[in-house]
Amino acid sequence: MFNRLWLLFAQSVTILLAAWFIVATLKPQWVSSPNQNLLERVTLKEGLYDGSSLSPGSYHEAVKKSMPAVVNIFTNKNSSKPKTKKRNHSSDPLFKFFFGDEPPGEEPKSSLGSGVLVSPEGVILTNHHVISDADEVEVSLADGRKFSAKLIGSDPETDIAVLKINAPSLPTPITFGEIESVYVGDVVLAIGNPFGVGQTVTSGIVSALGRDHVGINTFENFIQTDASINPGNSGGALVDTRGNLIGINTAIYSNNGGSMGIGFAIPVNLAKQVMESILITGGVTRGWIGVEPQNLSKELSESLGLPANTEGVLLSGILEGGPAARGGAQPGDVLISVNDKPIMDVRQLLNQIAQIGPGNTADLKVLRKNKTLDLKVQTGKRPKPTAVNQ
Secondary structure: OOOHHHHHHHHHHHHHHHHHHHHHHHOHHHOOOOOOOHHHHHHOOOOOOOOOOOOOOOHHHHHHHHHHHHHEEEEOOOOOOOOOOOOOOOOHHHHHHHHHOOOOOOOOEEEEEEEEEEEOEEEEEHHHHHOOOOOOEEEOOOOOEEEEOOOEEEEOOOOEEEEEEOOOOOEEEEEEEOOOOOOOOOOEEEEEEHHHOOEEEEEEEEEEEOOOOOOOOOOOEEEEOOOOOOOOOOOEEEOOOOOOEEEEEEOOOOOOOOOOOOEEEEEHHHHHHHHOOOHOOOOOOOOOOOOEEEEEHHHHHOOOOOOOOOEEEEEEOOOOOOHHHHHHOOOOEEEEEEOEEOOHHHHHHHHHHHOOOOEEEEEEEEEOOEEEEEEEEEEOOOOOOOOOOO
């Protein structure tokens, strides 16, 4: 009985194996698992690329035009030189907000930023804070070549510096754009070397124009953008979708050292104006009248007995023997306009007077004891940034 059952079992297994072999040979899909040969049952649609067309909306042409002109800047501080007293920014929250955290230590041995090649003669625009206090400046081109750079001059009050390198076969310099062609909402590209990772392009829009009262520079008229600007981007290019330079990236608003969607660039017209002045004279000469201005508040206006809605700035101090004093200005005057242009606050006054070259006459309109007076003041030369008077 046992032998018959075993024989029956063996015959059944043989028949099943034979059937499985036949099915696996003739109809393998019947016996394969659902995941086997999955690619054979998947239909893929692939696009055709002819080797020349760009993706719709691509900014490749703008990047291709402008990126070779953006350089990396390395600076070194000679530690063997006597150390000068330097402000420690590590605990300054305002400095951290706009420039991020400094590396630990009293004196950084080297720093890194970006710059923009603006002429075939090797002139480079960058930020003053990128090269300030540096003993050696080295420029690395996009093709990897490195050259020592000479500092032609810098202007800490606008944070612009001008360098020059002597190098053969320089890349095509960047093309200057027109600030009048820039509008809020325009797409812009920020090019630089963030965190030292290499040339990087980020995109965003123009968030605001004419941004001042930021507290970074003495003279402010920033382009605000949400294109990512990180440490190392300082001095790099902000370009439009034509690849034209519209600004020099200078600072970010951040509480962690990285981009938070608020970056600032010095507009191209201001950067060009400062650069031309540095190339001609080695520095920037601005007008100055020797006053200590103060913004008018509602409470201050009431205490001075000024008419309601009075606009202007209070001249709370006048430098004895200075241009304004010689022109007849007195402490307590409210400056209403300069050359028929209304003055709304201290920063506007500072900018307006600075644009008037030394030795020229500025027509000031002041309010004194509720009477309007016209004064003619011959402007002087603005002292170095360490001066207190405006």
